[in-house]
Amino acid sequence: RWVLSLECKGSRNFMSALRRAVEVDFKDKDKHESQGLYLLSTGIPDQETHAISSYVAEACGGLDLQLHVCLFSVTEATDSSGIIPARYANPGETASAFKEIVQAANGRFHWFGEAGIFESDDITSIISEMEKAKNYSQKCAFLVESLKQRS
Numbered sequence: 001r002w003v004l005s006l007e008c009k010g011s012r013n014f015m016s017a018l019r020r021a022v023e024v025d026f027k028d029k030d031k032h033e034s035q036g037l038y039l040l041s042t043g044i045p046d047q048e049t050h051a052i053s054s055y056v057a058e059a060c061g062g063l064d065l066q067l068h069v070c071l072f073s074v075t076e077a078t079d080s081s082g083i084i085p086a087r088y089a090n091p092g093e094t095a096s097a098f099k100e101i102v103q104a105a106n107g108r109f110h111w112f113g114e115a116g117i118f119e120s121d122d123i124t125s126i127i128s129e130m131e132k133a134k135n136y137s138q139k140c141a142f143l144v145e146s147l148k149q150r151s
Contacts, residue, residue: 013045013046013047014039014045014046014047014052015045015047015051015052015055018037018052018055018056018059018067019055021037022037022059022065035063035064035065035066036065036066036067036068036107037065037066037067037068037107038068038069038070039067039068039069039070039098040070040072041069041070041071041072041098042071042072042073043088043089043094044088044089044093044094044097044098045097049097049100049101052101053100053101053103053104054104056101056104056105057104057105059105060104060105060106065105066105066106066107066108067101067102067105067107068102068107068108068109068110069098069101069102069107069108069109069110070110070111070112071094071095071098071109071110071111071112072112072113073091073094073095073111073112073113073114073118091113095109095111095118095119098111102121108120108121108122109121110122
């Protein structure tokens with residue numbers, strides 16, 4: 001129920017939020033086997049991608065900590081007040097930046113918008129598993145057929 005009382009607010013100061021999450025909020029991080037941070041975003045962070053990737057790789061490197069990103073692409077380049085963000089990138093550039101950051105953190109990337117899902121590491125993994133199962137099934141069917149023909 002507490003989620004219903006939350007209001008959307010914040011900035012794109014990714015480094016400040018990440019430092020707080022990693023250095024302050026994870027006080028008991030040594031007691032947990034695995035932890036994940038989830039970033040929900042509609043745009044590119046104000047900081048440069050390479051700087052964020054370096055920090056993320058270092059912060060997550062000593063821990064079993066992954067950063068996962070859910071990017072929601074809106075159709076306009078401005079927020080609801082009409083203000084253009086301090087750092088602008090088109091949706092493709094934004095997705096590319098977050099994919100690089102997620103790779104540095106051994107996390108997963110999900111990109112969706114009003115039209116549906118554009119890209120998702122989880123869906124890609126599921127499709128890959130389904131393809132492997134299909135290929136295995138075809139090999140088994142071929143083997144069964146060849147055994148039947150020998151009899």
